[in-house]
Each structure stands twice: as C-alpha cells, then as structure tokens.
C-alpha cells in the first residue's frame with residue numbers, strides 16, 4: 354500500500370468510538386441518598402463523629418485525650434473571654450477619667466488576654482494531636498481495605514458491582530485525610546458556639562434564636578451541596594473505576610512496547626480524555642443546582658443577619674440594654690456567628706465525609722461477609738487423593754456453567770494433563786481443584802474431606818500454582834521465589850529452586866544476584882525477559898514443595914531448552930505429589946499418566962497419550978492440526 358493510500362484510508366476512517374457506557378445494575382446501582390430525608394442526613398453527623406472518635410481512639414489514645422483536653426480549654430477560654438470582656442466594658446464605658454477607667458478595667462483585660470492566649474495555644478496543640486492521628490488512621494483504613502479485598506473468596510471478584518464498591522471505598526480512605534480535622538474543627542466550633550451563645554443569651558434572650566436563623570440557611574445549603582456532590586460522585590464511580598484501571602494499563606512501562614508499536618497512544622489518550630470529559634459533564638451539570646442552593650441560602654442568611662444587627666441596635670438605642678452590655682453583645686454576636694459558621698461548614702464536611710465513610714464501611718462489611726466461611730477442618734499430612742464428583746461452577750452473570758459436571762480422581766504420584774479449546778473450562782477446573790472456587794453443585798474433596806468444610810489456608814499451604822497470567826512482583830529475586838512461604842535465613846533451598854528451572858546463570862548475571870530488585874521502573878531495579886519471568890514463577894511453585902502442583906501453560910514463553918528442563922523437573926519430582934499440567938502444546942502431555950480433554954466445561958475424552966492419539970477424537974484432531982505446518 355502506498356503512503357498516499359494509507360493517508361486516504363486514514364482520512365475516510367470512522368472517528369474513534371467513545372468509551373462504552375458503564376452502568377452496573379442490581380442493588381448497588383441505587384444511590385443510597387436518593388430517598389434519604391434532610392433530617393436523616395443531619396442525624397448521621399453524631400453517628401459519624403462517634404465513629405471517627407472510635408477509629409481515632411484505636412489509633413492513638415493519647416492524641417485523642419490531648420485533643421479532648423484542648424477542646425475543653427477552648428470552650429472554657431471562650432466563656433472566660435466573653436465574661437471578662439463584659440466586665441472590662443463597664444469601667445471602660447463609664448464617665449471616669451481615662452486613666453481610672455483603664456486601671457479599673459486592667460484585671461479583666463488581663464484575663465481576656467490570658468483566655469485568648471490559652472485558646473490559641475489549645476488550638477495549636479489540637480492541630481498537633483490531629484496530625485498525630487490522621488496519618489496512622491489513613492494507613493489503618495487503607496490497609497483494612499487492601500486486606501479485606503485480599504481475603505475475600507475469589508468468587509467475589511466476579512460479583513456485580515464489587516469492584517465499583519471497592520472504588521467507592523477508596524474514596525472513604527481518601528476522606529480520612531481530612532476527617533479528623535473536620536471533626537476537631539466542628540467540635541471546637543460547637544463548644545465555642547455553645548459558650549458564646551450562652552453568654553449572649555444571658556445578655557438578651559432574643560439574640561440566640563435570631564443568630565441561629567442567620568446561620569441555619571448556610572447549614573442547610575452546605576448539607577444540600579454535599580448531597581449534590583455525593584450524587585455526582587456516585588454517578589461517576591463506575592467510570593472512575595474503569596478510568597483508573599485504564600490509566601494503569603496505558604502508563605505502566607510493562608505494556609509500553611505494545612502501546613507504541615501498535616500506535617495505540619492516540620486512541621488511549623482520546624479514550625481517557627473522553628471518559629474524564631464524561632465525568633466532568635456530570636459534575637458541571639450539577640453546578641447550577643449548587644449555585645441555586647448557595648444563592649438562596651446566602652439570601653436567607655443575609656436577611657436574618659440584618660435582623661440580628663437591627664435587633665441589637667434597637668435594644669441599645671431604645672435603652673433596653675445599656676451601652677456596656679451592647680458592646681459585649683457585639684463581641685458575643687461576632688464570636689457566636691463565627692463559631693456557628695464554623696459549626697455549619699465543618700458539620701457539612703463531617704456529613705460529606707460520613708457518606709464516603711459509609712461506603713467504605715459497607716464495603717468492609719460486605720468483604721467480611723464474603724471472606725471464606727467454610728468450616729474448621731484442616732488438611733493434614735500429604736495430599737494422597739483429590740476427588741471431584743459431578744462438580745459444576747458457573748460465573749455470576751454467565752448463562753452456562755464454565756465447568757459442567759466434572760468427575761475425576763487424582764492420586765499422589767500421578768501427572769494429569771488438561772487440554773481443550775480456549776474457554777473450555779480448563780483454568781476454572783484447576784480453580785475448583787485448588788479450592789479457590791467452591792463448586793455450585795457437586796463436590797471436591799481432598800483426602801476424602803469436602804473442601805466446603807476445610808479452612809482454605811490449610812488447603813493452600815499444600816498447593817503450588819503457576820497460573821497462565823502470573824504476577825511479576827516488584828520485589829527482589831529472593832522474595833519473588835519465596836513469596837508466600839515462611840522466611841528463612843538459608844538461601845540453599847532458594848538456589849535449589851533456581852537451579853530446578855535453569856535460572857542460575859540469569860540470576861548470576863543480575864547486578865546483585867538474589868538481592869536484585871525485579872522492577873525496571875524503580876531506581877536500581879532490573880528487568881527479566883518474559884521466559885525468564887516464567888522460570889521465576891515456576892521456581893516459586895517448586896520452592897513450596899507442594900502436595901498439589903498446578904502448572905497452567907507454564908512454558909509458553911520459554912525456549913525449547915528451558916521447556917525441556919521444566920518438564921524433566923516435573924517428572925523427577927512427580928512421585929511425591931499430584932501434578933496437573935494445563936497446556937495447548939499437546940506434545941507436552943506425553944509426560945502425563947492421564948489426559949483429559951475439555952469441551953464446553955465437560956470432559957469429552959480421557960486416557961493416556963497413546964490411547965488418545967489412536968482414538969480419532971478431538972485430541973487426535975488437535976494434535977494433527979498442531980503438526981500441520
């Protein structure tokens with residue numbers, strides 16, 4: 354094709370398709386705030402304050418005690434400050450000589466100065482205490498979310514909305530950065546408001562309700578705005594989740610070659626921007642609503658504020674309160690007003706936080722419910738036999754089972770090969786055998802014990818799995834091999850595992866041998882080739898010396914020498930364990946004692962290699978195709 358033709362084709366090509374509309378359905382697609390009344394929303398604030406206090410208490414008791422002490426000092430100093438101001442006003446506004454007025458007011462003024470200093474000091478110490486709590490609280494909640502996800506039954510990943518709820522929970526973690534600050538500011542403003550309001554009520558009983566009316570619209574406005582923000586956030590959760598995943602895929606150096614050499618950059622950046630624009634559109638669509646809320650609440654607040662000052666002026670001018678009291682009232686009104694505004698702003702922030710914390714908590718609760726609850730029995734001793742009886746497994750949302758009534762017996766010392774077309778259920782079958790998934794129907798038993806009754810950790814202590822797609826951990830070579838096993842100071846078994854997969858030369862070539870960090874992106878890190886990574890994954894499984902060894906396409910990226918070495922090794926250690934090899938390279942199944950052929954989730958043929966090549970079935974056909982070049 355000439356370059357002119359290429360250009361012409363590009364000119365006439367249809368525009369990029371926009372990202373798919375991502376909406377998940379089911380119970381989690383409903384915004385939990387949609388039906389909630391304003392009163393119920395406000396009622397959440399004390400609840401969330403208690404939760405923040407509980408979380409903080411668990412994180413750092415002394416800092417919480419310090420924080421509470423500071424709150425008390427703030428409140429007391431606010432009351433002392435106002436009372437002393439009232440005392441100072443009387444002599445200051447009297448008819449005496451200036452020097453006498455100042456002398457008489459001096460003790461009260463000194464109390465004012467001391468109370469102000471105390472209040473400021475308490476504020477600074479409270480900030481210090483809050484800074485001690487916040488980072489650890491964030492780490493606690495963040496780690497709780499990570500741990501919860503790692504500990505759920507693997508089947509939970511396929512449940513509708515699980516990953517979006519995880520994304521929503523992440524927002525709760527982010528909010529923990531500001532939640533103690535918000536709660537602390539809310540509490541100290543509340544205390545200042547109560548004390549200043551109390552003093553004000555003593556001066557004139559009418560003032561407090563008027564002041565409340567002046568700030569209440571701002572409070573209502575702030576809570577309603579938080580509600581709108583949350584609605585937008587909720588509508589964007591699924592898109593943000595996918596955008597986050599795509600961001601990682603598009604920017605991680607592992608896929609950099611593919612992105613560049615296949616000229617994917619334009620579409621990926623367009624896609625990313627289009628999804629961001631979609632989120633922005635939802636956010637912008639909400640802006641007029643928040644503007645309306647803000648304007649209306651300011652208008653109502655302004656009206657009542659004018660009424661407050663008007664009332665104060667009227668009380669003073671009509672002689673209902675004397676000038677000294679009026680002057681103190683001005684200070685009290687200012688203090689109460691500032692405190693009330695802070696209460697309202699921080700109260701709304703606490704409410705806003707409560708929404709995200711609620712999501713986080715409900716995700717953690719859901720994840721706890723999805724943690725394995727299988728039974729207390731354990732797998733002890735060597736794995737002698739694994740049996741499957743009519744095992745069926747269907748992924749959520751799928752209309753056909755991935756494994757559909759498989760019966761099988763595996764005995765120690767045997768090698769089983771599983772073959773079959775893509776999507777025929779091979780990997781799912783291995784997940785059932787290892788107990789990663791429990792069958793919907795039928796039974797999987799290890800040494801005669803049904804896996805539904807066995808604590809899964811005791812099963813997985815006996816398994817070694819090389820999955821088709823394995824993780825390339827950004828850890829040192831040593832940890833990449835020993836990951837999942839108890840730590841040991843002795844490198845001998847690590848080197849044995851390295852030698853078993855023919856990796857010694859490559860490890861010796863690395864700058865720091867077993868201590869080399871296998872992460873190209875990190876300073877000082879190194880990278881391995883695809884085949885060498887696959888050898889690392891195999892050595893990880895062999896290092897475990899498992900009772901059940903499962904290798905799902907373990908050598909797909911290896912050179913023939915490497916592949917031969919691995920299969921020799923599998924044969925050499927097969928006597929002590931059950932071994933399963935999933936492969937499309939049918940030649941490799943020669944090492945197996947027994948081969949099963951899967952089609953549409955069922956076993957359609959089985960036998961030894963020689964049986965199957967002469968049976969004239971799918972196996973023989975696939976083998977012939979693989980040799981037809």
Ligand SMILES: Nc1ncnc2c1ncn2[C@@H]1O[C@H](COP(=O)(O)OP(=O)(O)OP(=O)(O)O)[C@@H](O)[C@H]1O
Nearest residue numbers: 511748751755773774775776777778779780781782
């Ligand atoms: N996590 C999952 N969620 C939903 N469906 C899945 C999941 N994993 C696999 N499936 C579906 O289950 C069926 C069997 O998949 P499985 O991965 O077990 O096949 P396989 O034989 O190992 O395929 P391959 O040879 O391509 O590795 C397929 O229809 C697949 O789409």
